[in-house]
Amino acid sequence: MSAIVCYISGHGFGHAVRVAEVLRALHRLCPDVALHIRTRTPRWFIEPAIEAPATHTAVELDVGAVQRDSLTVDPEATLKAYAMIVAQKKQRIAAEVTALASLRPSLIFADIPALAFDVAARLGVPGVGMTNFSWDWIYADYVRDLPAYAPVVEDLRASYGFAQVLLRLPFHGALDAFRCIRDIPLVARHARLPRAATRRRRALPAADRIVVLSFGGIGVNLVTVPSPPPGVTFVATQSATDGTAAPPGCRFISNRDMARREVRYEDLVAAADVVITKPGYGIVADCIANGTPMLYTSRGRFAEYACLVDGIEAHLPHAFISNEDLYAGCWTAALDAVLSQPRQTPNLSTNGAQVAADALADLLRDC
Numbered sequence: 001m002s003a004i005v006c007y008i009s010g011h012g013f014g015h016a017v018r019v020a021e022v023l024r025a026l027h028r029l030c031p032d033v034a035l036h037i038r039t040r041t042p043r044w045f046i047e048p049a050i051e052a053p054a055t056h057t058a059v060e061l062d063v064g065a066v067q068r069d070s071l072t073v074d075p076e077a078t079l080k081a082y083a084m085i086v087a088q089k090k091q092r093i094a095a096e097v098t099a100l101a102s103l104r105p106s107l108i109f110a111d112i113p114a115l116a117f118d119v120a121a122r123l124g125v126p127g128v129g130m131t132n133f134s135w136d137w138i139y140a141d142y143v144r145d146l147p148a149y150a151p152v153v154e155d156l157r158a159s160y161g162f163a164q165v166l167l168r169l170p171f172h173g174a175l176d177a178f179r180c181i182r183d184i185p186l187v188a189r190h191a192r193l194p195r196a197a198t199r200r201r202r203a204l205p206a207a208d209r210i211v212v213l214s215f216g217g218i219g220v221n222l223v224t225v226p227s228p229p230p231g232v233t234f235v236a237t238q239s240a241t242d243g244t245a246a247p248p249g250c251r252f253i254s255n256r257d258m259a260r261r262e263v264r265y266e267d268l269v270a271a272a273d274v275v276i277t278k279p280g281y282g283i284v285a286d287c288i289a290n291g292t293p294m295l296y297t298s299r300g301r302f303a304e305y306a307c308l309v310d311g312i313e314a315h316l317p318h319a320f321i322s323n324e325d326l327y328a329g330c331w332t333a334a335l336d337a338v339l340s341q342p343r344q345t346p347n348l349s350t351n352g353a354q355v356a357a358d359a360l361a362d363l364l365r366d367c
Contacts, residue, residue: 001032001033001034002030002032002033002034002106002107002364002367003033003034003035003036003103003104003105003106004023004026004033004034004035004036004105004106004107004108004109004360004364005036005038005100005103005105005107005108005109006019006023006035006036006037006038006039006108006109006110006111007038007039007059007061007108007109007110007111007113007115007116007119008037008038008039008041008046008110008111008113009039009062009064009111009112009113009135010039010040010041010060010062010064011062011063011064011065012064012280012282013041013045013282014280014281014282014283015041015111015112015131016039016041016045016046016049017049017189017282018111018130018169018187018281018282018285018352018353019046019109019111019130020046020049020050021049021187021188021189021353022109022130022187022353022356022357022360023035023050023052023054023357024049024050024051024052024353025353025354025356025357026357026360026361027050027051027052028357029357029358029361030361030364031052033364034053034103035050035052035053035054035055036054036055036057036103036105037050037054037055037056037057038057038059038061038096039056039058039059040058040059040060043056057099059096061085061092061096061113061114061115061116062082062085062113062114062115062135063078063081063082063085064078064135065078065138065302066078066081067300070215070278070299071215071278071297071298071299071300071323072300073300073301073302075141075142075145075146075301076142076146078139078142079139079142079143079146079149079152080149082135082139082152082156083149083151083152085115086151086152086155089115089118089155092115093115093118093119093122096115096119097119097122097123100119100123105123105125106125106126106364106367107120107125107126107127107128107360107363107364107367108120108123108125108126108127108128109128109129109130109360110127110128110129110130110163111129111130111131112129112130112131112133112134112135114134114135114136114155114156114159114160115159116129117129117159117160117161117162117163118159118162120162120163120164121162125367126164126165126363126367127162127163127164128163128164128165128166128167128359128360128363129160129163129165129166129167129178130166130167130169130184130187130356131166131167131168131169131172131175132168132169132170132171132172132173132281132304132307133172133173133175133303133304133307134156134160134173134175134177134178135156136153136156136157136160136177137173137174137175137177137303138173138302138303138304139152139153139156140153141301141303142301156177157177160177160178161177161178161179163178163179163180164180165178165180165181165182165359166178166180166181166182167182167184167355167356167359168181168182168183168184169184169186169187169281169352170183170185170186170311170348170352171281171284171304171307171308171310171311172307173303173304173307182359184352184355184356184359185348185349185350185351185352185355186285186288186289186348186349186350186352187285187350187352187353187356188285188286188288188289188350188352188353189264189265189266189282189285189286189289190266190270190289190290190350191264191266191267191269191270191271191290192264192266192267193263193264193267193270193271195270195271198263198267198268198270198271199271201262201263202235202253202263202268202271204233204235204251204271205233207231208231208232208233209231209232209233209273209274209339210232210233210235210271210272210273211228211232211233211234211235211272211273211274211275211276211335212235212236212268212269212272212274212275212276213225213234213235213236213250213275213276213277214236214237214269214275214276214277214283215236215277215278223326223327223329224327224328224329225249225250225329226249226329226330226331226332227249228249228250229332232335233251234249234250234251235250235251235252235253235268235272236250236251236252236253237252237253237254237265253268265286266286266289266290269283269286269287269290269292270290270291270292272292273292273293273339274292274293274294274295274335274338274339275287275292275293275294275295276294276295276296276297276321276326276331276335277294277295277296277297278296278297278298278299279296279299279304279305279308279309279312280299280308281304281308284308284311284312284316285350287312287316288311288315288316288346288348288350289346289350291343291344291345291346292316292343293316293317293318293338293339293341293343294312294316294317294318294338295318295319295320295321295331295334295335295338296309296312296318296319296320296321297320297321297322297323297326298322298323315346315347315348316344317338317341317342317343317344318338318341319334319335319337319338319341320334321334
């Protein structure tokens with residue numbers, strides 16, 4: 001039996017969301033391929049999304065971006081944290097090689113921890129990446145102000161150079177550390193329920209305009225949620241362990257509840273009239289795939305932001321709200337601006353998960 005080991009950056013849920021979509025499609029193509037997930041993304045989030053048997057091991061091969069909240073990045077803390085991984089690089093790679101010996105993987109699939117490709121090289125198996133950005137590109141922006149950390153970027157680039165191929169997603173930054181690149185369509189989640197069914201199952205008013213607040217780790221606890229105007233309902237997800245009560249005028253749905261898949265997050269996005277968010281690949285892709293308008297805010301110093309805003313402006317009804325107005329609850333003008341725009345059908349391909357799964361299946365047949 002062939003086996004794939006998947007390394008996933010634990011920075012937010014976006015990396016895990018798109019990997020899960022690919023693995024779900026791959027399982028339909030190759031049900032006998034064993035799937036092994038190695039990430040700090042929680043088991044409860046990723047396993048139901050794959051809809052296939054898979055092992056899950058908590059492993060951290062990168063740090064993503066260190067943030068005080070979902071809208072504020074700390075560049076120096078980020079670089080310092082990854083410098084510690086570089087200092088332990090040999091030991092971490094050796095530990096992974098030892099851990100994978102019994103699994104005998106045919107292929108390493110990564111989104112997008114750089115050390116995954118060192119592991120693949122040590123094992124002598126193909127290393128396949130999938131991403132719209134790499135951490136060397138994100139960190140290079142920080143190194144302009146903190147040049148002492150330049151070796152961190154060079155180390156990342158060297159590791160990415162071991163990849164056999166990169167499946168490059170739309171809305172991408174510079175990915176020139178990779179030697180071989182193949183462009184694929186958007187990997188996105190599509191709703192499986194009609195809008196009316198989602199609203200009924202979540203007890204959301206059928207005639208109201210639904211506004212979904214999607215801020216990952218920030219939740220809505222740092223935001224002043226205004227009282228919704230008549231005919232509008234605010235909905236937000238909360239973490240599995242957060243017992244905070246919903247603000248007045250806002251309904252909470254737990255992330256664990258969404259992960260159980262009775263009503264998926266993409267169903268909620270499709271049932272919404274607008275999503276208020278910081279731009280991240282996962283939520284942008286979900287909104288595009290389901291034609292849901294977006295009200296977005298800036299997300300701090302993160303180079304991917306500009307690429308995603310280009311995608312939002314090209315493919316979605318949208319409006320912008322400043323961090324200041326978001327935190328203060330001054331949403332009326334921005335919401336009116338986006339709600340006045342009609343929904344639109346996606347005008348780009350959103351079948352990237354199937355295309356990526358086909359590419360992985362082809363490589364497995366060649367192994």
